Amino acid sequence: MTLNAILITGRTINQGATIENKTSSDYQEATALCELNSKDIGILGIKPGNRISVKTDHGDVVVKLKENNGNPDGMAFIPMGPWANAVVDPDTKGCGMPGFKGIKARLDPTDARVLPMKELIARYK
């Protein structure tokens, strides 16, 4: 089933530990994921490790699902990086800072694969 959520992005320790190694599978494992609490994962009807599509008014991306019960209901977290930035709000609201937190997102289970970094960026060329 579909889950409508509020998306935030941010740092994680594994994102940081692989930040200078962005062509690696470790970086993809660390950042191409979306954290939801177990109740929200239940609404989607799939399991952690399964893939979901995240769609916002600004783009779409496929990432892996991860459980984080620190999240309140209806909150999705994607570590900062190219997968998160495929869907964040680019509007700087007149002060230079794009909208990296608080984006309305639609989450659905998907069979589509998670694009590796090079293929993800190739979409912009």
Next chain:
Amino acid sequence: MTVITDALCPFCGCVCDDLTIYVENNKITNIKNACKLGASKIMGHHRIEAPMMRADKKSGFKEVSYEEAINEAAQILFKSKRPLMYGWASALCEVHKKGILLAEEVGAIIDNTATVCHAPSTLAVHEKGLPTATLGQIKNRSDIIVFWGSNPVHAHPRHMGRYSVFAKGFFQEKGRKGRKVIVVDVRKTETAAMADEFVQVQQGSDYLVISALRAILSGHADVVLGSVGGVPKEQLVKLVDTLKAAKFGSIFFGMGLTQSISRYKNIDNAISLITELNAFTKYVISPMRGHYNVTGFGQVCSWETGFATAVDFARGAPYYNPGETAANDVLMRKETDAAMIIAGDAGAHFPADSVRHLARIPVVQIDPYWNPTTEVSNVVIPVAICGVEVEGTAYRMDGVSLRMRKMVEPTLPTDVEVLERITERVRELRGE
């Protein structure tokens, strides 16, 4: 084997200065005291080994000489009517100085990674000033520590041990037992799980919660609703009592405030709260800066141009207006017609529309590593790693300047050498 003690870490804004580095045959073989983030950077990963170029961004790169790559980089900047020079946070102050000079000579906009990090904090500081302290003061004196929209367990792993929560200080001999820790966040992070009190706000409601705290502090609890931003009024009233009871309180804030809906106004309001708390007791507020020398760029840019970041040299004199001259503004407006990305990764950390524009214009990358910016670049110039292979000045998150040490000899040119050569070539192209 060479053992380097008290080495400084070139990863996050903590710039920990107690690392021990073991070097054999110009290779780092072991490291002690570093966190996972610092160790991963210092131990190293795959590097770009030679300069590369391509005309068409959909085709593969061809290895070229430094001379060819530097000439092409200079040609791109020379021909551009609206160049952007972005990044700088993973480089030393000596690099910033050369970069700002080049930006001035080619009439570029120069902006750093603070633009997607703490640049809104700078805007707030313009409005209200910054009642702050060094991390040393906080370590030695602070009995209340607040992390607001900040998760140091993940982003600054040794902050709590060295400077804040667990550190034993001159007047804080008991360490953790002598300090009360409060975390304000939209989700229960690992940092929140370690706190004495967790205040959970609804996403985008920080401004409201800060305003409610200010109202209660000024004796107007009667105007505060029963629940503000998801926080019950009773918890807010109790929180104000706790904050007022401090002998020396410290608030550290992060992207939870700078990147949420109200952006710099969140910080503006938080600084006002701190100013008002100082009517009762001592309080300071500090941004949790990300990269080890993102603060340094703000320092160098301020003393060179009068502005901390997002400086536009198109008029021949520095002009600054984030919202108009910040990197994502000019990319989103498709205004910039060429870019140099150095010691930062716009390809990974800018929104898709900005990266889409980078993919359409000539891009020069100066960086040790292959990353998403490489994917949208035409010219790639690999360099030595500042703070590992190059010594120089960095500014810790609290504005304390530190001398970064060289751990091993570089095998590639430094950022300073490459920027100097590009500047010389630009001058030749202009017939100077």
